Amino acid sequence: MSRGLPGTPFHPRTAPLVEGQTWRRWAGYVVASSYELHHDREYHAIRSSAALFDVSPLFKYHVRGPDAVRLLDRVVTRDVAGAKVGQVLYTPWCDAAGKVLDDGTISVMSPDFLRLTSAEPNYRWLGENARGLKVSIEDASDSVAALALQGPNARTILQDATGTDLSSLRFFRLTNALIRGVPATITRTGYTGDLGYEIWVEAQHALPVWDALMAAGAPHGITPAGILALDVARIEAGLLLLDVDYVPARKALIEQQKSSPLELGLEWTIGFDKPSFVGHEALVAERARPPEWRFVGVEVMWEPLEALYAEVGLAPRLPTTAWRTSVPLFAPDSDRQVGYATSGCWSPLLKRYLTLAHLEAASAESGAELDMEITVEHRRKRARAHVRPTPFFNPERKRA
Amino acid sequence: MTRSNGRYDAIIIGGGHNGLVTAAYLARAGKRVVVLERRHLVGGAAVTEEIIPGFKFSVFSYVVSLLRPEIIRDLSLPSHGLEILPLESTVTPMFDGDYLAAWPDADETRREVARHSLKDAEAYEEYSRLMGLMAMAVKPIISMIPPDPTSLSPRDLRGLLKVGAHFQSLSAKHFHLLYKLMTMSSADFLDEWFETDVLKATKSASGIIGTFMGPRTPGSAYVLLHHYMGEIDGAFRAWGFARGGTGAISESIGRAARSFGAEVRLEAEVSQVRTKDGRATGVVLANGDELEAPVVVSSLDPKRTFLTLVSESDLPADFVGDVRRFKIRGSSGKVNLALSGLPDLTCLPGVGRHLRGAISISPSLEYVERAYDDAKYGAFSTRPYMDIILPSMIDPGMAPPGKHVMSVFVQYAPSTITGGWDNLKRDAFGNAVIDAIAQFAPNIRDIIIEKQVLTPADIERITGLTEGNIFQGELALHQLFFLRPSPGWAQYRTPVRGLWQCGSGTHPGGGIMGAGGRLAALEILGAAS
Numbered sequence: 001m002s003r004g005l006p007g008t009p010f011h012p013r014t015a016p017l018v019e020g021q022t023w024r025r026w027a028g029y030v031v032a033s034s035y036e037l038h039h040d041r042e043y044h045a046i047r048s049s050a051a052l053f054d055v056s057p058l059f060k061y062h063v064r065g066p067d068a069v070r071l072l073d074r075v076v077t078r079d080v081a082g083a084k085v086g087q088v089l090y091t092p093w094c095d096a097a098g099k100v101l102d103d104g105t106i107s108v109m110s111p112d113f114l115r116l117t118s119a120e121p122n123y124r125w126l127g128e129n130a131r132g133l134k135v136s137i138e139d140a141s142d143s144v145a146a147l148a149l150q151g152p153n154a155r156t157i158l159q160d161a162t163g164t165d166l167s168s169l170r171f172f173r174l175t176n177a178l179i180r181g182v183p184a185t186i187t188r189t190g191y192t193g194d195l196g197y198e199i200w201v202e203a204q205h206a207l208p209v210w211d212a213l214m215a216a217g218a219p220h221g222i223t224p225a226g227i228l229a230l231d232v233a234r235i236e237a238g239l240l241l242l243d244v245d246y247v248p249a250r251k252a253l254i255e256q257q258k259s260s261p262l263e264l265g266l267e268w269t270i271g272f273d274k275p276s277f278v279g280h281e282a283l284v285a286e287r288a289r290p291p292e293w294r295f296v297g298v299e300v301m302w303e304p305l306e307a308l309y310a311e312v313g314l315a316p317r318l319p320t321t322a323w324r325t326s327v328p329l330f331a332p333d334s335d336r337q338v339g340y341a342t343s344g345c346w347s348p349l350l351k352r353y354l355t356l357a358h359l360e361a362a363s364a365e366s367g368a369e370l371d372m373e374i375t376v377e378h379r380r381k382r383a384r385a386h387v388r389p390t391p392f393f394n395p396e397r398k399r400a
Numbered sequence: 401m402t403r404s405n406g407r408y409d410a411i412i413i414g415g416g417h418n419g420l421v422t423a424a425y426l427a428r429a430g431k432r433v434v435v436l437e438r439r440h441l442v443g444g445a446a447v448t449e450e451i452i453p454g455f456k457f458s459v460f461s462y463v464v465s466l467l468r469p470e471i472i473r474d475l476s477l478p479s480h481g482l483e484i485l486p487l488e489s490t491v492t493p494m495f496d497g498d499y500l501a502a503w504p505d506a507d508e509t510r511r512e513v514a515r516h517s518l519k520d521a522e523a524y525e526e527y528s529r530l531m532g533l534m535a536m537a538v539k540p541i542i543s544m545i546p547p548d549p550t551s552l553s554p555r556d557l558r559g560l561l562k563v564g565a566h567f568q569s570l571s572a573k574h575f576h577l578l579y580k581l582m583t584m585s586s587a588d589f590l591d592e593w594f595e596t597d598v599l600k601a602t603k604s605a606s607g608i609i610g611t612f613m614g615p616r617t618p619g620s621a622y623v624l625l626h627h628y629m630g631e632i633d634g635a636f637r638a639w640g641f642a643r644g645g646t647g648a649i650s651e652s653i654g655r656a657a658r659s660f661g662a663e664v665r666l667e668a669e670v671s672q673v674r675t676k677d678g679r680a681t682g683v684v685l686a687n688g689d690e691l692e693a694p695v696v697v698s699s700l701d702p703k704r705t706f707l708t709l710v711s712e713s714d715l716p717a718d719f720v721g722d723v724r725r726f727k728i729r730g731s732s733g734k735v736n737l738a739l740s741g742l743p744d745l746t747c748l749p750g751v752g753r754h755l756r757g758a759i760s761i762s763p764s765l766e767y768v769e770r771a772y773d774d775a776k777y778g779a780f781s782t783r784p785y786m787d788i789i790l791p792s793m794i795d796p797g798m799a800p801p802g803k804h805v806m807s808v809f810v811q812y813a814p815s816t817i818t819g820g821w822d823n824l825k826r827d828a829f830g831n832a833v834i835d836a837i838a839q840f841a842p843n844i845r846d847i848i849i850e851k852q853v854l855t856p857a858d859i860e861r862i863t864g865l866t867e868g869n870i871f872q873g874e875l876a877l878h879q880l881f882f883l884r885p886s887p888g889w890a891q892y893r894t895p896v897r898g899l900w901q902c903g904s905g906t907h908p909g910g911g912i913m914g915a916g917g918r919l920a921a922l923e924i925l926g927a928a929s
């Protein structure tokens with residue numbers, strides 16, 4: 001008899017570590033918000049040693065067959081046909097109107113075997129686009145378990161755990177290795193903007209892989225980390241999140257809720273030169289028009305923030321846990337709203353208040369001034385903010 | 401290099417964190433700046449050195465809480481490698497095998513203190529809140545250039561008005577509390593709050609760090625507050641540890657300074673500040689080289705600056721007297737250990753999260769006060785107060801895999817020890833420290849691979865800090881704000897025009913704060929414009 005949502009294949013290892021029973025839902029599973037009562041140390045592990053995330057809830061699809069590349073090339077915006085075996089692509093995909101449905105990664109495992117990850121279920125969508133193609137599509141969401149090992153010590157730990165030299169595995173490439181005899185795919189990817197890897201294994205072999213990484217990582221500060229820590233790191237890295245920073249077109253109730261990849265800062269992922277893909281025509285047409293919206297980094301400036309709190313005799317209250325709400329942004333000293341921020345947090349590393357925001361294109365130039373709404377002691381105030389390039393934090397080790 | 405004979409806009413003497421901060425701000429404003437550091441590496445007392453291969457020691461200064469966030473932002477220090485990790489807990493082992501801990505979670509700490517006293521558990525939260533409020537109340541003063549209360553210049557009057565208005569904005573309750581902090585001993589102040597001796601002992605310890613005072617010395621309560629001014633992410637009283645040790649802080653500031661165009665010269669000891677007609681014109685290096693600049697900034701302590709680099713004839717006699725009288729007694733030593741394993745505390749056996757925080761050897765108020773008694777009469781403490789951390793537990797890169805480093809801050813080790821420091825006394829001091837640790841972690845002797853023992857004399861010899869005083873002058877009330885380092889000369893200026901000060905010996909004082917360096921740079925830039 002089943003009751004509620006399941007844990008991931010790593011649940012027997014992660015469950016005893018969650019000190020405050022702080023679980024949350026992710027794609028039909030429950031995962032840890034944080035393991036310790038506070039997520040600070042888990043966050044710092046990402047930037048200073050190595051954090052281990054259970055990312056098994058991601059949806060995963062195995063696309064096999066002679067037309068596997070053709071199918072994904074038809075569905076997503078990136079140029080899959082031009083990718084080499086061993087490459088990993090980050091890509092969004094759209095509906096016919098060029099509005100984003102989802103985003104994820106494609107690992108080219110072999111010429112006729114690709115793995116797609118996504119935030120939403122996509123089995124039906126892939127099937128609808130596969131008519132007439134020689135492909136099989138397998139939902140591997142439950143059968144593949146995944147860990148993300150992120151941070152400056154990630155390579156050392158993974159090399160020790162696999163006995164493999166990973167120094168030649170470049171950013172967004174994959175390789176295969178054994179971890180305690182378990183075959184694993186290792187991709188140099190992640191959601192933290194740091195040096196990091198994701199490790200993909202069959203769910204039934206999940207536990208020895210967790211154990212091997214924890215053992216190899218012990219002398220290098222490996223720290224199991226939850227979603228709260230990840231959320232801060234991904235904002236520093238300027239990486240957007242479905243359902244938070246954009247509404248997937250399928251879930252949009254009104255047209256304005258939808259976004260195109262151009263409006264999400266994802267122009268670079270669009271293979272305009274591809275012969276065709278879902279949404280191609282709409283995106284080509286959109287490119288010809290001046291952009292309406294931009295997705296950018298916005299920093300709330302410290303001195304004005306501190307002054308707002310000082311007016312009521314308080315030290316600034318900083319969002320050490322990332323927020324995920326919509327916060328109005330105004331033209332400076334004006335009541336004209338020019339956009340809204342959708343994610344924000346205090347960066348413990350940069351000592352800056354960072355947000356990710358949708359802005360009218362005219363207000364989105366780097367360095368432009370804005371005012372962000374902020375509630376100080378129950379009163380709505382405005383704090384001065386500046387448009388900033390993302391990633392806010394982009395260490396050399398990420399690609400080195 | 402053609403520049404080496406060329407002129408600079410500013411010469412900074414000393415590549416400690418404050419000197420580097422001043423250099424970075426001046427260079428950022430477009431000035432041609434050179435930093436002259438005597439040693440082979442930057443950092444002064446904030447250095448990380450591999451004394452034993454594979455083991456990295458934060459040789460002197462070992463934690464950070466006071467580094468101003470505006471400096472981190474202004475100089476983009478994270479992009480130059482700065483990362484401050486939280487130091488989350490404090491455990492004080494007791495003689496009876498019990499312990500007192502402060503954990504990162506307030507509820508956990510309340511439960512822990514309640515094991516010792518239900519009343520103190522409640523008082524603890526109120527105390528922390530109030531001290532946080534007091535720190536916030538004093539913060540504007542920390543970040544301002546001290547006005548001269550005897551001056552009638554509009555700027556000083558404005559500054560005094562600001563201070564006055566600020567104090568008026570405090571409630572009566574807070575003003576009285578501030579007054580008590582300024583005048584009481586930390587032990588008396590804490591007696592008003594708590595009944596648990598080990599709690600008072602551990603709290604009082606932060607009132608004596610770096611000073612030549614005991615917990616029962618009047619005025620020590622102020623230092624309690626100074627240490628509450630540490631501010632990390634808006635939370636006062638948060639201690640941190642820099643990834644890579646405190647040297648990583650200096651190196652990141654040095655890289656920032658270079659990125660703005662500053663030149664940093666190592667192994668470039670300054671022997672003299674040159675003057676002409678009462679104006680600084682440059683410096684002479686120990687190797688005979690001469691550099692010229694209209695602005696010379698010393699980050700060295702006031703005694704070293706004015707009594708060794710500047711000719712006495714360039715200074716007013718009363719000023720020289722003030723500098724001679726400036727209290728700068730060293731009171732602490734440092735022991736750094738390379739370990740093959742982890743210390744096993746009798747009170748909390750095994751490996752645990754408590755080893756990621758501070759271990760305070762302050763089992764009772766009497767223990768700490770007796771440690772001071774030794775120093776008062778010219779000896780090092782046979783049973784010293786110690787603040788211990790294991791940097792490798794926070795940043796595993798500090799030691800080879802599976803091995804560890806231990807940083808032991810030891811008080812008291814008076815610079816004025818009877819008969820002076822020598823090798824025998826250093827050995828005896830090192831042994832006393834290990835004996836004192838072994839009382840609470842009996843396995844310590846078995847895991848020591850190598851030890852580095854630093855007396856105040858060693859600290860002075862290596863860093864140049866007079867008497868090995870970590871704050872470049874005691875944080876006593878008569879040496880703070882407009883009296884630091886000398887009445888009338890608290891605005892980073894000196895009696896020699898063009899010669900400035902930017903070290904911890906200036907307002908607001910010690911710790912890896914950088915505030916003196918920043919305020920001095922802003923003052924120099926203001927004077928130039």
